[in-house]
Amino acid sequence: MKPAAVNWILGTATPVACAVLWWAGSAESANPFFPPLASILGRFEDLWLFDHFGSDVLVSLGNLAVGYVLAVVIGVVLGFLFATVAPVRWMFEPVVHFVRGIPPVALVPILITVIGFGAEMRIASIVLAALFPTLIATMDGIRSVDGVVRDVCAVYRLGPMERMARVYLPSAGPRIASGMQVSLQIAFIVMIASEMLGSSQGIGAMTLLAQQSFLAADMWAGILLLGLIGFLTNLVFDIAKSRALAWYIGSRRQERAS
């Protein structure tokens, strides 16, 4: 058999084997915190397909989407500003690094005190926490545009808007994308945390509720759903990224092959 085929089989078989092991290993489980996978899946179906889907899952995802998009837009715009206007950068870069250093989840209690615990708070938390990776990546990406590329722009006398749109933005693209990916992960974490603190709706709240009432199967179902959402959002992001940055991925592959 070809090595590629063996690898493919190994790659797909391992996760399947893990799932089977879990199923078999937990089937007889009497441990209150490790219920049988079968009952977890049963609760998963009861809870999320589609009983609480509209009331909780969609609410969570909506907050995530709105918060994340806002964070990315603000991050890119501010990053551009910081990268291109040096005095602004000198003034606020230390502050940005300081705020970035604060664990994003710690901002949730603060935002609760300032704007309460509604959807606004959750979205604001997501925006505030997810903003910084994108902002910093954009700033770094623009600032580290290759000197030769800058010279090419000058020699061919490209205008400032043209430089921004056609050269700096695509050149910083790979970095911005990795910043956005980190932002996405943080947004997801903060989504959960903001629901665990001061909320009765959303997947995070449901999972915490299950924990506090010792409904282990419900809690596992929540963990499973959150894991699945984390995985899927990341997957969607990866697909979008590999579309937008096909040139980058291709050139990297080329570079490695040579």
Add this chain to the structure above:
Amino acid sequence: MIATSAQDPHAHVESARRGTTRPESAPRGAEPRLDVAGLGKSYGSGATAKEVIGDLTFSVEAGEVVCIVGPSGIGKTTLLKCLAGLHPASKGEMRIDGRTISGPPPEIALVFQDYSRSLMPWLTVEKNLLLPLRHLRLPRTELRARCEEALEAVGLTHAAGQYPWQLSGGMQQRVAIARALAYRPEILIMDEPFASVDAQTRFDLEDLCLRIRDGFGMTILVVTHDIDEAVYLADRVVVLGSRPARVLQVVDVDLPSPRDQISTRALPEFAAQRTEVLALIKRPA
């Protein structure tokens, strides 16, 4: 394409770019196309200033190919960047047709030493060519025609839709040259354009360079490490030396045209010319 271009294709390029015809009364030839007079360049300022170019004087006539040779780090790239208006001169003057250079002059296109970094990897070959043309606000057909012509000149018509990193080094270098050609500069400046390509490709690119001069009527300035190449290409070779850099000598190359890779290089005059340059370079600093 090149063979069939107009007798004064340059005037044609001119008018195409500017939309007006250059006044024929301009004292062409009366003064050199490109003129470097007492140029000096230091990097940094104050105590950390580093004088790279001491005092350079030379000139390039319209339609000439001039090669610049000199050891690594002497300041060849620095000189070209000054000419292209990327760095201001620290002292002395650079003039194009008598007008002092300040800021990137529209007459000049520069092909960078590091082609792999000067091409935008996110643009296809064609889009790379179009990048500097967009702001000229030319009609679509004109844009397309220019790209096609330039790609044809470098023999890469088939690669228009590919990305630079999908091409070999020699092909990338040719794309960078094509981009400069499509821009239709009056003066084409190239920084070690043929380093790190194999001998065969190098020969082809050298001949391409001579063909461009003849076909587009451009004035060409080439920096190279390779003395054989300099002698083969140039009408004149400017030899740089000492630190800070100055012109050791300008060697006039007297070889018949058109040149041919095998027969020209086999001429005894060729050997004599390259020995002359070699001796200048090898001379202890």
Add this chain to the structure above:
Amino acid sequence: MIATSAQDPHAHVESARRGTTRPESAPRGAEPRLDVAGLGKSYGSGATAKEVIGDLTFSVEAGEVVCIVGPSGIGKTTLLKCLAGLHPASKGEMRIDGRTISGPPPEIALVFQDYSRSLMPWLTVEKNLLLPLRHLRLPRTELRARCEEALEAVGLTHAAGQYPWQLSGGMQQRVAIARALAYRPEILIMDEPFASVDAQTRFDLEDLCLRIRDGFGMTILVVTHDIDEAVYLADRVVVLGSRPARVLQVVDVDLPSPRDQISTRALPEFAAQRTEVLALIKRPA
């Protein structure tokens, strides 16, 4: 140092590495030091196999400098990797002193085309030199002596404590050569060792190469793109061509020794030899 080394430094190298003296009765010179017979090499297997080398036959005598030239991608690096035992041959045989090569032979040191990647950036120059010596379990003083000797030969004694990336390209290349020298191979193989260094450094490195041959009595095989360089360096030039690669011709170079950058290159015989090789290369495939 080199000038004062033993008359048969090679035997000395041998005995130092193996701890025994080579039987003097070995039929030296009776068979070539390095012998490539009908070598073929394909990458991949089955339907995706790509035959890079078709059928190569040539040999190198002890103490010779042989240059291999040929267009890019023809398989020069592949050939060297086969010789160094990094890839198995697909067909044919390679022999050192009559013994078939299988696995990296201790007699050979290979200087890679890409010196910047073959030097370990996390090790100083000296530690880079020591890297291949450690497992020979030599006494400390011997290790130190070997490093010093090799660095002196390439003129980098002062750089022992620096990191490779703190050195210029030419210096890095010399470090890679020094590492090979410190290993004391009988056969030194170098893959385009002088690409991308400036003309002056290149001349120096070329002369270094000839000095090594004379001083250490090594057999040297050099791949290069540069035909002038090949003719200048070599006792014989192996010209590769066509795809899959085969030997187009082996050109015997008949130039006086010792060679000199200025006078040797100015000889009419030099011009004739390079024209001969050039013609072989330029010939349409």
Add this chain to the structure above:
Amino acid sequence: MTTTLAPPRAAARASGAASALRRPGAGVLGAALVLVAWQAAALSGAVGSGLPTATATGAELARLTVLPGFWLDIAATVGIAMAGLAASTVIGVALGILIGSFEPFRAATLALFEFLKPIPPIVVLPLMVLVFGPTAEMAILLVVLGCALTITIQSTAGVHDTDPVALATARSYGLGRIETLLRITLPSALPFIGMAVRVSAPASLIIAVVAGLLGGAPGIGLSLYQAQAAGNYTTLYALVIVLGVLGLALQSASERIERRLLHWHPSHREGAL
């Protein structure tokens, strides 16, 4: 589809915390502006009673610094983060070398890791709290869950990324397997490992705080929760500022360590030609 972060090259140096402090004058001005805006917002009452003034927060901060419990909290949080990070590094590098050196392992774990990677540790927090209780051990375990995978994936990529020319060099000079691993592969992978650890350092702090805030583990996270629950907003803000300082310190410390270990790497070189 594995997106491993390649270590930045010299041309693309990341702007770290250290570089942020390069122009202190302007930075101080910016910080002062932010503080004044905060003070004004708090005094105006526009954002409600939940926002204490900057000055009150400063005073609270000064009060906290003389309490031994405060320092114990910091020690607990930093200790949890560091212990978890150290454990993650050991596990991650060991696994990375194993997986990176043997293709079947890599193939077997690729999809699994791809699936697990985007799942943040906060997801399993409820379970961890149930099983291990609100303890430091639980928090450390959570940190390991959050960081080990990243380090493993990066180490694997680093081992895999070892320059083939460097490996060929080692082979052609007859270096053995172990020697090649120690002298070539590991140093080559070090930039990736260093990068992963640097990325994981703030993450470990975040998780240590989350474990306290949402899981009741000891440390600043728990104090944060208690301050919020008791309505001590000045304490809450003071603690958040402490966390910012801790984060900054951790970032620059990890950057400094990385620079030490990787002074030879293109992203850290000084005086390269």
Add this chain to the structure above:
Amino acid sequence: ASSPPASDGSPTTLKVGTIGIGSDAALAYAQEKGYFADEGISVETTVVANPPAGIAAAQSGQLDLTYTPSIPLLNALSQKVPLKIVAAADGYSDDALKDPDSGKYDDTGLFVRSDSGIARPKDLEGTSVSVPARRAQLEVTVSKAVADDGGDPSKINWMVLDPSSAMQSLEQGRIDAASLIAPFTARAKDAGHVLLASPGLKFFERGAIGLWVTGPQAAQGKEAQLEAFERAIYKANAYANAHPGETLQKIAEVTKTAPEVVRLGALGYWPDSVRLDDVQRTNALLAELGFLKEEVPLDATIFLNAPS
């Protein structure tokens, strides 16, 4: 009667989790007045975020004992978490319900703003009501109060908020009602909010509500010490009941609340035993209200020492 000290002669330390509310006063007495020392044990307290967290810690062996109201305990027992009741922490005296001014005994309260227009529990249908934790004591008791008043508790939008945030949110009108526990009930009164109902006493009627429970590890390995804890804490409970004035001060101290504010709140009661009947009554109510799928099978095995 003192339990055997650890082999090295120093008293064995019990790790005890509390949630930092007024009923901790008895724990403080046992500590300060040396009741624990008398029994040959020492106690180290840890504040946990909420009762479920304490239960989790107890079952995993991180804590030897934890405070929990009976409802989270029943939730846990229904999921077969092996816990045992050691002693009573707080609750209602048997006479409280008979007192016409029964409200003064209830340490829980449902508060609305004075201008809210909500007059009775039934009006809470369709509004947002804060609770400190879901499916725990306050949600259950408030649900019962609403149901008893003819309303539908499932139409209430429950918000999980810690007491401080709940008070603040009530003030800002982000929630319509806040369910609070002492000392926050007192603070809410102090802030001028209106007590809509005291759901605790009506629900539980009498007996121990807050319990000291232990997990399987301590129950096996530290039985003697737990019994010592039981004796000491009941001594302290008796003292607390006997000295209401002093206890008020103690509550103010342990909850860091002003004494005048504490005085506005309920009279605490520290029971001297836990009765299976009382737990069973709660059990039945939970099942009736749908918080438990079915009643948890209870018998004396849920006690470390079967109640007399």
